[in-house]
Amino acid sequence: MAELPKIVKARLEQQRSADHAEHPDANLLAAFAEQTLVERERAAVLAHLAQCADCRECVALGSIAQPVAELATVSTKRQWFLEWRWVGAAAAACCVVAVVLQYGVQPRPVEKASYTVAPPAAAAPAPLPAQPARQIASAPKLKVEHLKKALQLPAPPAAAQEQSPPIVMTQLDAGTPEGNPLAVTIRPVEPAAPSEQASNLLPSGLEPKAIRPEPAEAPNAQKDIAAFQAKSGLRPGASGFAQGLAARMPLARARTVSSASETSVLWSINASPATAGNAHGVVERSLDAGKTWEIAPLSDDVSFRAVVSVGAHVWAGGTNGALFHSSDGGAHWERISVSDGGVTLTGTIVNIDARDANVIKITTRSGEKWISSDGGRQWKRQ
Amino acid sequence: MKQAGQVTATRLDEAADVRRQPPYFADLYARSSGGKYDLSFDEFAAILEEVSRQYLPPDAPADDVAQLHQSLRLEELALARGCAKGCEAAWECFLNRYRQKLYDAAGAIAKEESAARELADSLYTELFGTRQSADGQRISKLASYTGRGSLEGWLRIVLAQDYINRYRSQRRLVSFDDKVHAGQPCQARGEFPTDARLDAAVDAALVELLAEERLILASYYLDGRTLAEIARMLGVHESTISRRVEKITASLRKRIVRGLRERGMDARGAEEALESDVRDLTLDVRARLQEKKG
Numbered sequence: 001m002a003e004l005p006k007i008v009k010a011r012l013e014q015q016r017s018a019d020h021a022e023h024p025d026a027n028l029l030a031a032f033a034e035q036t037l038v039e040r041e042r043a044a045v046l047a048h049l050a051q052c053a054d055c056r057e058c059v060a061l062g063s064i065a066q067p068v069a070e071l072a073t074v075s076t077k078r079q080w081f082l083e084w085r086w087v088g089a090a091a092a093a094c095c096v097v098a099v100v101l102q103y104g105v106q107p108r109p110v111e112k113a114s115y116t117v118a119p120p121a122a123a124a125p126a127p128l129p130a131q132p133a134r135q136i137a138s139a140p141k142l143k144v145e146h147l148k149k150a151l152q153l154p155a156p157p158a159a160a161q162e163q164s165p166p167i168v169m170t171q172l173d174a175g176t177p178e179g180n181p182l183a184v185t186i187r188p189v190e191p192a193a194p195s196e197q198a199s200n201l202l203p204s205g206l207e208p209k210a211i212r213p214e215p216a217e218a219p220n221a222q223k224d225i226a227a228f229q230a231k232s233g234l235r236p237g238a239s240g241f242a243q244g245l246a247a248r249m250p251l252a253r254a255r256t257v258s259s260a261s262e263t264s265v266l267w268s269i270n271a272s273p274a275t276a277g278n279a280h281g282v283v284e285r286s287l288d289a290g291k292t293w294e295i296a297p298l299s300d301d302v303s304f305r306a307v308v309s310v311g312a313h314v315w316a317g318g319t320n321g322a323l324f325h326s327s328d329g330g331a332h333w334e335r336i337s338v339s340d341g342g343v344t345l346t347g348t349i350v351n352i353d354a355r356d357a358n359v360i361k362i363t364t365r366s367g368e369k370w371i372s373s374d375g376g377r378q379w380k381r382q
Numbered sequence: 383m384k385q386a387g388q389v390t391a392t393r394l395d396e397a398a399d400v401r402r403q404p405p406y407f408a409d410l411y412a413r414s415s416g417g418k419y420d421l422s423f424d425e426f427a428a429i430l431e432e433v434s435r436q437y438l439p440p441d442a443p444a445d446d447v448a449q450l451h452q453s454l455r456l457e458e459l460a461l462a463r464g465c466a467k468g469c470e471a472a473w474e475c476f477l478n479r480y481r482q483k484l485y486d487a488a489g490a491i492a493k494e495e496s497a498a499r500e501l502a503d504s505l506y507t508e509l510f511g512t513r514q515s516a517d518g519q520r521i522s523k524l525a526s527y528t529g530r531g532s533l534e535g536w537l538r539i540v541l542a543q544d545y546i547n548r549y550r551s552q553r554r555l556v557s558f559d560d561k562v563h564a565g566q567p568c569q570a571r572g573e574f575p576t577d578a579r580l581d582a583a584v585d586a587a588l589v590e591l592l593a594e595e596r597l598i599l600a601s602y603y604l605d606g607r608t609l610a611e612i613a614r615m616l617g618v619h620e621s622t623i624s625r626r627v628e629k630i631t632a633s634l635r636k637r638i639v640r641g642l643r644e645r646g647m648d649a650r651g652a653e654e655a656l657e658s659d660v661r662d663l664t665l666d667v668r669a670r671l672q673e674k675k676g
Contacts, residue, residue, distance in 0.1 A: 004603045004631055005656050008638070011584045012596075013604055026539040030531030033539070035617045036453070037530075041437075043593065050596035053605060054546060056615075060607060061491045061542035062535065063614040 015051070023055055024048055033062050265329065266290050267307045267314060283307050283316045285330050296330055308352040315360060315376075317349030323362065325376055338362065338370055340381040345370055403427050406448060414456035419464025419472040429463055430454075433528045459529030465509070466525035480537060487538045491545050501545055505537070580655050583641030587634050595630045602627055 024032070024045050031037045032045045049056050266286040270293070281304040283296040296316070298304070304318035314326040316333075321344065323336040338345035347364035354360045362370040362379075369382040407427050416426045433454065434447045464472030488502035489495065511520030527536050591599070594616070601607045601615070602623075609627070613620040635656065642652035 004599070005635070005638075007580060007656070008584055008588070008634065009603050011581065011588060012600060015585075015588060025526070025528075026536050026543060027526075027528045027530040030535035030539045032531075033615065033617075034531045034535050038449075038453075046593040046597055050593045050600060053600070056597070056601055056605060057546055058539055058542040059615050060601070060605075060611055061545065062538040064490055064611065 023052065026058075029055065029059055030062065033059050265309070267296075267309050267316075267330075268293070269304050269307055270295075281305055281318060283324075296333070298324055298333055299335070305348060305350045306352045308354045310354045310357055313354065313357045313375075315352045315354055317352050317362060319348045321345035321347060321349065321364075323349060323352075323376075336376050338372075338379045340370070340379050343381060345379075345381075404444070404448065406451070410451060410454075410456055414460035416460040416464070419460050419475075420467060420469040421460055421464055425463075425467075426460065429459065433459075433530075436528060437530070454529035455532055456529065458533035459527065462524040462527040462529075462533055466511070466522035468520065480534060483534055484537055484541070487534075487541055491538075491541055501541060501548070505541055505544060577655055579642060579645040579647065580638075583638050583645060586641050587637035590637060591630070591634070595626070598623060598626055599630055599634075 028037065028041065028045055032042060032049075037045060049059065266289065268284050268286070269281045270284045283298055283304050284293040285296055286293045298316060299322065302318040302320065302322040304316055304322075306318070307314065307316040309315070309329075312327060312329045314330050315323065316325075317323045321338060323338055323345070324333045325336050326333045345362070345364065345368070347366050347368055349362050350365050351363035352360065353363075358373060358375045360372045360376055364370075370379045371382060372379045407430065408423070410430065411423050411426045414421075414426060416423075421429075430451050434442070434450055437450060438446060461472055461475060465476050484505065485498065485502050488498040488505075492498040492501050505523075508523040511522035513521045515521055523540065527533060531539075588596070598612060598616075601612045602609070607615075609620045609623045613623045616623070638656060639649070639652045642655060643649060647655060
């Protein structure tokens with residue numbers, strides 16, 4: 001507290017002994033202490049108190065003896081703003097918490113390991129997030145290691161990027177048609193109605209729905225796939241949609257899953273970490289519902305991007321237009337040459353849709369579509 | 383001694399006064415429950431008129447008078463006046479309501495049990511009335527209660543006044559030697575020679591203070607009251623008083639410096655005059671003597 005110069009104190013003390021012949025009576029002092037005097041009387045009592053130490057002491061002692069409850073009442077009359085000050089502070093804190101909850105605790109796309117598919121009841125795709133740009137803005141939590149993991153992904157097909165079912169939040173785009181996995185960018189998914197082509201990618205009875213990320217450990221891809229299948233309700237053997245989905249799974253060891261039977265045989269594409277720089281994909285098979293996996297004896301020169309199974313028929317495709325077919329559940333494989341009128345498929349196969357053993361549809365990264373209606377013997381370019 | 387004719391004339395005047403009573407008096411009387419304490423309507427009306435005479439000028443507008451009457455603590459006023467009149471019911475009610483509060487307040491003021499009890503008992507005696515008027519009626523201190531504040535607040539102020547009077551009378555008995563041993567300063571006022579310009583500038587600055595500002599300064603710097611005590615006196619928050627003390631002190635300092643410059647001092651001289659006051663030169667004679675003795 002600031003110090004008052006000694007001379008001021010001295011003069012103040014000298015002046016207080018001035019003429020105050022008549023002190024206010026106890027009634028007025030009591031009313032002053034209780035703040036019930038009218039303004040004129042209050043001013044007069046104040047003027048007296050400023051000069052008279054004895055009356056100041058009376059009022060002070062009387063106030064000391066005042067019960068706490070009465071003091072609180074008196075204080076409340078003048079200090080309402082102090083209470084509102086705390087209310088204002090509490091409101092500000094609530095706003096901060098609300099903002100944090102809205103924008104700060106958004107699921108981080110890259111860190112999420114598994115996706116689930118909403119029940120296939122509604123025909124329309126689920127609406128996109130209201131403010132995708134803000135969600136992206138909240139994604140700076142993306143770390144370098146996340147990007148490194150993402151580099152191991154098989155490159156998603158360009159066509160699938162354009163016409164895929166709307167995936168919520170963000171998706172990883174492995175960039176160039178040449179499949180340069182270093183060109184990883186994050187972009188929001190634009191709202192788009194499911195195209196006919198995208199719908200064709202779906203197994204029958206399954207409509208494209210919003211896919212929401214769920215927290216899971218990234219390395220546990222097998223569990224993720226099992227959980228994914230359990231939640232998605234995908235029928236084994238109808239894995240086109242699963243391939244499109246898996247192409248967007250930002251996992252180090254994302255698998256494209258196809259099931260050869262209702263019970264236990266699963267097929268997947270696994271991006272090997274040993275060749276992470278080139279995102280080399282191999283075809284793997286599980287005979288125990290995803291607990292263990294074995295690599296299918298296929299060409300080492302091909303980096304596989306898609307696999308699908310219908311009953312005992314398995315189709316696997318990858319770079320340089322390589323397409324392999326097995327009619328005995330993967331025991332034996334043969335390479336299929338895809339050509340139409342002298343034009344041979346050379347692009348990277350990123351999606352295979354097999355509605356049954358005869359009708360097979362292939363999509364390349366450049367967006368070419370090839371269809372066979374006789375089990376792969378003849379192909380037609382669309 | 384009054385003559386019979388004079389008595390008759392006085393009663394007629396009183397009757398005329400009663401007839402001149404404002405109509406709202408009846409309502410106030412009903413609200414006061416004066417009947418419970420043996421107060422008649424006329425007695426109550428006389429109390430109201432006494433109160434208005436005490437606080438308002440004779441030519442005060444009727445509205446002001448009515449406003450004052452309406453603001454009174456009517457029930458407590460009737461109770462106090464009933465006690466002063468010696469009504470048993472009023473005393474019973476008073477003791478039930480205020481006995482414990484009175485002792486509590488005395489304890490808060492005296493801060494020592496025996497002193498507090500003595501203070502409270504002494505006030506009880508005054509409230510009951512030990513003195514008698516010319517016609518043999520006891521004079522109770524409760525008869526001076528006017529209902530401006532609460533009866534409890536009035537009792538606290540009366541207790542405080544009694545306590546201060548007792549303390550002052552005891553303080554007069556403290557010898558000069560005791561005062562010196564207690565370390566209290568014994569300087570006479572106006573003992574120190576000061577620059578007349580400084581005194582004038584300070585007085586001029588103090589005159590400009592508002593009454594409340596002066597009260598706050600005096601309470602804090604002269605009486606040594608805490609911010610909380612001053613805040614309680616004025617019914618505001620402690621932080622408000624803290625801010626005001628800072629503001630008033632700074633403002634006062636500026637005014638004094640300005641006054642000194644107007645009286646011919648330069649800025650530096652004004653600051654020095656304000657700071658280097660001879661009162662700051664304290665000399666502890668006792669300590670010096672002990673040093674030399676050692």
